[in-house]
Amino acid sequence: MQPEILKIDKQEILDQLQPTIDSFNSEFDLPNEKRINLQGLTNMKKTQKYLSEIVDKVVLDNLLSDSRFSVLDRYHLRALADFSVHSSDSADQNQVTGCWLNILPSSDLDQLMESDEFKISCQSRLGLDFLNQQVKCSKCREMVDVKLHHLSPCDKSTRHHALQKVIFNFSRDAGLNPSWEVKCFDDSKHRPGDVYFPHFPAISDKKVAIDLTIISGHSNFKSSGVRQNTIKNLEDADAEKNKIREKCLKNGIDFFPFAMDTTGHFSKPASKLITAIANAYSGKKGVSFSTAKDLLKKKLLFTLAKFEARHSADFLRSLGFLGG
Numbered sequence: 564m565q566p567e568i569l570k571i572d573k574q575e576i577l578d579q580l581q582p583t584i585d586s587f588n589s590e591f592d593l594p595n596e597k598r599i600n601l602q603g604l605t606n607m608k609k610t611q612k613y614l615s616e617i618v619d620k621v622v623l624d625n626l627l628s629d630s631r632f633s634v635l636d637r638y639h640l641r642a643l644a645d646f647s648v649h650s651s652d653s654a655d656q657n658q659v660t661g662c663w664l665n666i667l668p669s670s671d672l673d674q675l676m677e678s679d680e681f682k683i684s685c686q687s688r689l690g691l692d693f694l695n696q697q698v699k700c701s702k703c704r705e706m707v708d709v710k711l712h713h714l715s716p717c718d719k720s721t722r723h724h725a726l727q728k729v730i731f732n733f734s735r736d737a738g739l740n741p742s743w744e745v746k747c748f749d750d751s752k753h754r755p756g757d758v759y760f761p762h763f764p765a766i767s768d769k770k771v772a773i774d775l776t777i778i779s780g781h782s783n784f785k786s787s788g789v790r791q792n793t794i795k796n797l798e799d800a801d802a803e804k805n806k807i808r809e810k811c812l813k814n815g816i817d818f819f820p821f822a823m824d825t826t827g828h829f830s831k832p833a834s835k836l837i838t839a840i841a842n843a844y845s846g847k848k849g850v851s852f853s854t855a856k857d858l859l860k861k862k863l864l865f866t867l868a869k870f871e872a873r874h875s876a877d878f879l880r881s882l883g884f885l886g887g
């Protein structure tokens with residue numbers, strides 16, 4: 564049987580979301596009027612208004628903070644709620660992993676997505692299927708699932724470079740004089756980090772190296788049946804770098820791991836670095852600290868979403884779907 568790409572049909576979207584919504588409803592003892600129910604909705608305008616009403620802040624906060632749900636469940640619910648949160652509550656919109664959705668579209672700022680990429684990003688955020696059956700991956704010959712989660716960990720070099728560039732450019736604009744290539748160790752050409760700072764007194768009295776790791780929230784959460792904790796995954800990713808950190812310290816360099824996952828969460832050291840870089844940017848550019856921090860986070864999450872979607876788009880093209 565030939566694989567087919569699934570059309571993004573409104574009714575199909577609602578049908579696919581129904582099981583997730585059912586599981587939320589059955590886990591929570593919500594009063595009838597608060598239960599999420601998408602059935603029978605055929606008008607998208609109605610859907611948005613309806614979502615604003617049902618996913619009010621209290622219910623949403625409860626759902627999002629409940630540890631019985633996996634990060635991925637919460638991520639998809641968050642995506643669903645963002646339809647309303649983003650349009651109605653501007654104070655809140657930068658707190659969420661979907662904050663990149665309201666980034667200023669501009670090619671000069673490298674903040675533009677192809678329409679296919681944008682569609683794919685939204686589809687993926689909602690946890691919808693792309694294909695009607697699994698297909699073999701041309702890179703590793705394993706099977707690619709219908710939600711295309713496989714592609715994210717399988718091909719990660721371009722997104723790593725793109726995110727490295729975001730941190731580098733933003734730090735440069737913040738006047739922090741970052742560099743790409745620094746020979747840290749006398750004994751080898753090995754580069755232990757992605758971005759270097761000769762002088763970054765806000766976080767260390769030594770030279771500073773930042774090393775970026777992107778972990779795949781989607782496939783990690785999907786492949787194991789247990790409810791995983793994204794913080795734990797991010798901490799594990801950071802801990803893997805401890806040996807390099809020790810070696811750096813011996814050479815007079817402070818080493819900071821910077822882990823983020825594909826569902827838009829940052830590790831503690833990453834958050835600390837974002838704060839420090841945003842602080843410098845704020846001082847240099849004369850914008851408020853919160854504006855600077857939002858901007859950096861948006862840029863990182865936008866770039867991640869864009870490159871994740873680009874992998875999926877390339878893959879769908881290789882199957883003969885999508886144009887060009």
Ligand SMILES: [Zn+2]
Nearest residue numbers: 700702703717
């Ligand atoms: Zn593969």
